[in-house]
Amino acid sequence: MALLDLPLSELRAYQPDVREPADFDDFWATTLAQARAIGGEVVLGDTLRLSGVEVTDVTFPGFGGHPIRAWYARPTGAAEPLPCIVEVSGYGGSRGLAIEHTLWPSAGYAYLFMDTRGQGSAWGSGGDTADPVGGGPSSPGFMTRGIESPQEYYYRRVFTDAVRAVDAVRGLEGVDPTRVVFKGGSQGGAITLAAAGLVPDLMAVMPDVPFMCYFQRSLELVDTMPYAEITMYLSVHRDRDEQALNTLSYFDGVNFAKRANAPSLWSVALMDDICPPSTGFAAYNWYGNHGSADVAKRIEIYPYNGHEGGQMHQTAKQIDFVAEILR
Numbered sequence: 001m002a003l004l005d006l007p008l009s010e011l012r013a014y015q016p017d018v019r020e021p022a023d024f025d026d027f028w029a030t031t032l033a034q035a036r037a038i039g040g041e042v043v044l045g046d047t048l049r050l051s052g053v054e055v056t057d058v059t060f061p062g063f064g065g066h067p068i069r070a071w072y073a074r075p076t077g078a079a080e081p082l083p084c085i086v087e088v089s090g091y092g093g094s095r096g097l098a099i100e101h102t103l104w105p106s107a108g109y110a111y112l113f114m115d116t117r118g119q120g121s122a123w124g125s126g127g128d129t130a131d132p133v134g135g136g137p138s139s140p141g142f143m144t145r146g147i148e149s150p151q152e153y154y155y156r157r158v159f160t161d162a163v164r165a166v167d168a169v170r171g172l173e174g175v176d177p178t179r180v181v182f183k184g185g186s187q188g189g190a191i192t193l194a195a196a197g198l199v200p201d202l203m204a205v206m207p208d209v210p211f212m213c214y215f216q217r218s219l220e221l222v223d224t225m226p227y228a229e230i231t232m233y234l235s236v237h238r239d240r241d242e243q244a245l246n247t248l249s250y251f252d253g254v255n256f257a258k259r260a261n262a263p264s265l266w267s268v269a270l271m272d273d274i275c276p277p278s279t280g281f282a283a284y285n286w287y288g289n290h291g292s293a294d295v296a297k298r299i300e301i302y303p304y305n306g307h308e309g310g311q312m313h314q315t316a317k318q319i320d321f322v323a324e325i326l327r
Contacts (some may be wrong), residue, residue, distance in 0.1 A: 002271060003271060004222075004271070005270070006277075008301070011268075011277055011278055012281070014278055015286060016214065016217070016282055018216070018249075018254040018255065018286075019216065019249040019325040020249060020254075020255050020258075021150075021182075021249050024249075024250060025259075032198065034140045035063050035207075036065070038065040039065070040061025042058065042059070042060045042061075042171060044056055044058055044072075044320070045058065046059030048098040049076070050099070050102065052075060052076050052105075052106065053074070053075060053102045053106060055071050055099070055101055055102070055105075055242040056071070056073070056226065057069070057072075057098070057166070058071065058072045058168070058172075060159035060164060060165065060167075061164060062117065062157070062160060063158075063160035063161055064132075064157070066131075066133075066161075067129070068117065068161050068164070068170075069095060069115040069127075069128040070114045070115060071101045071111075071112070071235075072111070072172060073102065073104070074111070074174050075105050075108060075112040078108075078174065081173060081175055081176040081177075082108070082174060083109050083110065083180070083181065083326060084110040084112060084169050084172075084179065084181070085110070085181045085322070086111075086112045086113075086165055086166060086169055086180060086181065086182045087104075087105045087111070087184055087188065088114045088116060088184040088187075088188040089119070089120075089187070090185055090186040090187050091186055091187040092120075092121070092122025092124075093123050093124040093127075094128070094257050095113050095116075095120070095127060095129075096118050096120075096126060097126075100209055101113050104171050107319055109322070110172075110272060112168075114161065115128055115129035116129070116158060117130065117131040117157060117158060118131030118142065118154075131136075131154070131157065133152075133157060135152055135154065139230075139232045139233040139236075141225070141229040142229075143227070144233040147230075147233065147244050147247050148240075148243065150250040150251075153201060153250070155190075155212070155251045156251070157259070158191060158193060159194040159195075159209075159251065162195045163194075166182070166195060166199050166202070175178045179203045181202065181203050181204045181205065181322055181325075182196065182205045184206075184207065184208070185209055185267075185309065186208070186275060186307065187212070187325050189253075189275075190207075190211045190212035190251075191278075191280045192205050192210070193212075193253040193257050193260070194253070195257070196257065196260035196262055197259040197260050198259075199289075200261060201262075202262040203263075204263045204321070204324060205263075206264065206266070206318050206321065207264070208266070208310070209268060209269055209274075209280065209307055210253050210266075210275060210279075210283060211226070211278050212251060212252065212275075213252065213254055213257075213279040213280055213282055213283040214253075214254055214279040215245065215248040215249070217276065218275070218276055219231055221278075222264065222273055222275045222276055224274050226274075240302045254282050254283045256283075257284070257287040258287070258289045258290045259293065260287055261312070262295075263272045263297065263325055264287060264295070264296070264297045265297075265300070265317065265318060265321040266280070266300065267300040267301070267302065267309050267310050268281060268302070268309070269301075269305040269306055269307065270302065270307060271304060272306050272309070273306060273307070284299050297321055300314060300327070
């Protein structure tokens with residue numbers, strides 16, 4: 001690996017103009033209103049009881065009322081409502097097994113790990129949530145599914161699922177609904193930024209090495225998957241670049257970041273050839289821009305790491321960050 005992007009001094013000030021559709025806010029307000037109008041119940045399933053931690057199988061209604069699976073974990077015996085961490089997986093992974101989700105409850109928090117619809121078969125321990133919606137022609141993977149229009153695009157469903165996960169967790173027994181934190185890395189970082197821009201009262205967000213930020217630059221700068229799924233599609237459908245980029249603009253992390261207001265802890269890696277650091281900094285530097293007051297934010301930089309970023313070093317900083325926010 002090597003440095004492939006701008007020098008750090010330029011990254012810190014990098015705030016490019018990113019394509020933003022005029023009806024971005026209306027599109028998402030309508031999408032979420034439709035999902036919430038469908039309703040649906042949160043269903044609790046079996047519970048795995050370990051020493052100090054309980055992990056329960058949860059199903060909640062996502063986009064279209066579709067059933068979305070999750071794991072809900074809590075410290076055993078906790079009497080009072082707890083702050084809750086909501087997390088989503090990176091690209092191709094999903095919720096895995098119940099025994100994988102014990103760290104945050106061990107630190108004293110409630111914790112919900114959301115399945116990503118249709119994913120969970122590329123790495124990890126497997127997913128359990130189907131995506132019942134079809135689409136037009138696409139290249140292998142998820143990035144071009146329904147790319148013909150924002151209404152049909154795959155991530156419209158995923159981002160809505162994430163917002164509905166927050167709705168669901170706020171109704172769970174044992175959760176303080178006023179203290180919900182959203183986190184994720186890579187694809188999970190993109191979903192975290194969507195939640196940050198669409199849910200106005202999160203306590204904090206923690207996006208790591210975020211994917212799906214400043215699509216135009218990402219497609220021009222790297223040829224690695226998953227962005228290469230889009231370039232592969234456009235290399236075949238040679239007349240659809242404007243149509244595809246218009247669709248993607250409704251899902252660009254920069255546009256969600258502008259609308260966010262929760263305190264945030266970020267990370268980027270300067271040798272990341274999957275999610276270029278300039279695209280993460282573009283979202284970070286625009287974060288909170290639409291608000292009237294300064295939004296607390298900070299970013300951890302890993303100069304000699306690729307897309308793995310800080311891994312557990314970053315997790316340790318996140319634990320400290322959440323404790324700091326609560327204080």
